[in-house]
Each structure stands twice: as C-alpha cells, then as structure tokens.
Amino acid sequence: MEIMEIIREAMIFPSVDLAKLAIYIVLSIITGFLTTIGVVFLGVGMASNAAWIVVGIILLILGLIVAFIIMGYQIGIIKTGIDHAETAPEFVWKANMITGVKYFVVNIVYLIIPAIVFLIVGWATNFFGMAYTIVSRMMLTSMSSPANATIVVSDVVPQSMILSFATSLMITGAISFIFFIIFWIIQTMAESRLAKTDDLKEALNIPEAFRDIGRIGYGKVLAVVILIFVIIAVINAVISGLDGYIHGIRIVSIIVTPYLVFFAARATGLLYSDIA
Template sequence: MEIMEIIKEAMVFPSKDIVKLAVYIALSVVSVLLGAFGIIYLAIGVASQSFWIIIGLIAFIAALILGFITTGYIVSIIRSGIEHEESAPQFMWKENLVTGIKFVVLNIVYFIIPAIVVLILGWATNLFGMASIMFTRMMYASMAAPANATVTIADVVPQSMIISFGNSLIIVGIVAFILFVIFGFLETMGQCRLAKTDSLGYAVNIPEAFRDIGRIGFGKVIGLTVLIFVIILVINCIISGLNAYIAGFSILSIIVTPYLSFFAARASGLLYSDIA
C-alpha cells in the first residue's frame, strides 16, 4: 500500500468498531485513575504508616494490569493491520496482558542501548559533574542570600564552566536525539515483529528489525512515521489551542488520544504488511 492509502485506511479504522474503542477508552481512563489514587494512597500510607499503603499498592497494581492489557490490545491492532482484518480484534484479556508485558520489555531492550550511550557520553563530557556543581552552588547561594535578593547562575558559576556545560549539553543532546530517533524506527519494527509472531525473541532481534526497514524501504518507513507524528501533533495542538478559548475542551483528549493510538497502530501494521 502507498503511504496515503495507509493513512486514509488507518484514520477510518477506529470508527469501524465504536464499541471496542469505547471499551479501550474506559479501560485507559480507569487505569489512569487507579494509578493516581494508588500513588496518593501510597504517599498517605508511607507518611502515616497506616493501612492506606495496602490500598495504594492494590490500586497501583490494578492500574499496571489494566495498563498492560490496553498496551497488549494495541499490539493486536498492529496485527490486524498486518493481516488486513476489517475490524478491531476482540479483547483477549489474558493474551493482551501477557503481550503488554512483552511490549514493555521490548521497549526497554530497544531504548536501553541509546540510554547507555547517552549516559556514557554525558559522563565523558563531564556534563553530569558540571550540572551537580552548578546546582549545588545555586542552592547554597540561594539559601545564603537575603530573602529579597535574586541569585543568577552567572553569580555563582564561572563563565568558562557555563560555556563548557552548554557545549557538553549541545553535544549530548544532538547525539541523544539522533540515537533515540534511529532506535525509535527500529522499535516500531520490533512492535510489528511482536504483533506478527507474539515472540519476544523475534521482536528484540535488532539487526533483523533494521533489515525489515530496508525490505519495506527506508523512505517509506521514515515518510509514514513522520506523517503519523505530524498528524498526531497537529490534532493535539488544535485541541490545546481550542481549549484556550473553550474551557474544558481538552476533555476531548479522553476520546481523541485512544482514537489516535488505534490510528497509529493500524498504520504501522499496514506498513509492515508489505513484507509480512
């Protein structure tokens, strides 16, 4: 399929089965609420050393389970695109839960490499050391200064260190951006490989994921991924902009965000179907 054909089909796809989209939305909302309550009650329980910590743990674990289920379901949406199924798949609670856990592991595997490289580069350029020194000096200077005084970074840190820190930050930032973009493309292929086979070992085969991009076409993969990103960004910006004029308009995100998740997953599956 051509890029625009994929976009058109994927954009319509979520509306073909409103019931399953509604179930996904409900599960996502409940998961977020349980997670928030879990964190609050955990904090209360730790502070007061009371039974609320148990309530918080239960709510937090329930939120994680629902999160894994919804994540696993998104993988099944990718599979529906690979297999060109007409409508959204059924919820398979146990399978979705297991797949969601695999998906999280997959993301850790793909992004731990660029994370380690960035950390090593930050250490090699002394970025973290300089940041620690600058933060400590600012903190002590702020504590020692009169209440109405304003302390700037230039007052407590030599200009040479500020320049060195800025240069290191630029270098690390550029490398981090490049690496995470590259591994983001690879991770997309990993998601599709997981959706196709349900095998974590198959999904985390990074060299084969790279070859999959070549088989589909680097231009097509990059073009579709960028277009999906732009569409999601524009829609979210429109919602944010309208919220500035219409109070509460951002509540639409509860519906729009899951819809866009279906859209992006379906598009990825259709893309991968070229070589499946």
C-alpha cells in the same frame, strides 16, 4: 500500500468499530484512575497510616494489569494492519495481558541502548559533572542569600563553565536525540514482529528489526513514521491551543488520545504488511 493510502486507511480505522474503541477508552480511564488513587494512598500512608500503603500498592498493581491489557491490545491492532483485517480485534483479557507484558519488555530493551549512549556521551563531555556543580552552587548561594534575593547563574558560575556546559548540553542532546529517534523507528518494526509472531525473541532481534526497515524501504518507513508523529502532534497542539478559548476542551483528549493510538497502531501494521 502507498504512503498516503496507509495514513488515510489508518485514520478511518478507529471509527469502523466504535464499540471496541469505547472499551479501550474505558480501560484507559480505569488505568488512570487506579494509578492516581494508588499514588494518593501511598502518599497518605507514608504520612500517617502504613495500612494505606498496602491499599496503594494493590491499586497500582491493578492499574498495571489493566495497562498491560491495553498495551497487548495495541499489538493486536498492529496485527490487524498486517493481516489487513477490516475490524478491530476482540478483547481477550488474558492473552492481551501476556502480550502487553511482552510489549513492555520490548519498550524497555529498545530504550536501554539510547539511554546508555546518553550516559556515555554525558560522561565523556562532563555534562553530569558540570550540571552537578552548577546546581550545587546555585543551591548553596540560594540558602545563604536573603529570601527575596534574585539568583543569577552568571553570578555564581564562571562564564567559561557556562559555555562549556552549553556545548556539552548541545553535544549530549544532539547525539542522544539521534539515537533515540533511530531506535524508536526500529522499535516500530519490533512491535510489528511481535504482532506477527507473538514471539518476544523475534521482537528483540534488533538486527532483523533493523533489516526490516530496509526491506520495506528506508524512505517509506521514515515518511510514514514522520507523518504519524506530525498528525498526532498537530491534533494535540490544536486541542492545547483551543484550551485557552474553550473551557474544558482538554476533556476530549479522553476520546482523541485512544483514537490516535488506534490510528498509529493500524498505520504501523499496514506499513509492515509490505513484508509480512
């Protein structure tokens, strides 16, 4: 499929089966509710009654289970794109949860390497050391100063250190950002491999996932990924912008966010269908 065909078809897809979208929305709300209440109960338990901690943990576990179901269903949507299925997949709770766990593992693995790069570059440029020194000096100065005193970084940290820290921050940030973007794109191929094979080993085959980009076409993959990102960013920006003029407009995110998840997953599957 051509790039704009993928985007156009993916944008329409969530509205084809509104019942499935509605179920996904409800599950998303349940996940958020269980997680939020679980955290609250943990906080209450730590402050007063340990019994509430148990309740909080149970709620968080239930929230995690529902989250896995949601994640597994997203992989199912990717598969509909690969297979060019016309409607969203059925919810198969156990299978969705198992696939969701696999998807979670994929997310972790593809985050590890960029995270390691961030730590190595940050250590090599002394980013962490200087950050610790600056924060420590700011805190010590704040503790020894009057309550209404204004603390300025340049008053407690030498100019040379500020410049070195800024340089370190730019180098660490730039290199880490590049690696995160690269592995994010490779991860889209890994998700598609998981959707196609339901095999975690295939999804974690990073060299093959990278080669899949070349098989589809570097330009095409990059264009589709960028368009997905831009569309989601623009829609969210519009909602945020309208929030200042229309009170409570953010509530539409409950519907819009799942719609965009369906859109992104479908587009990913359609993209991968070129080589499936």
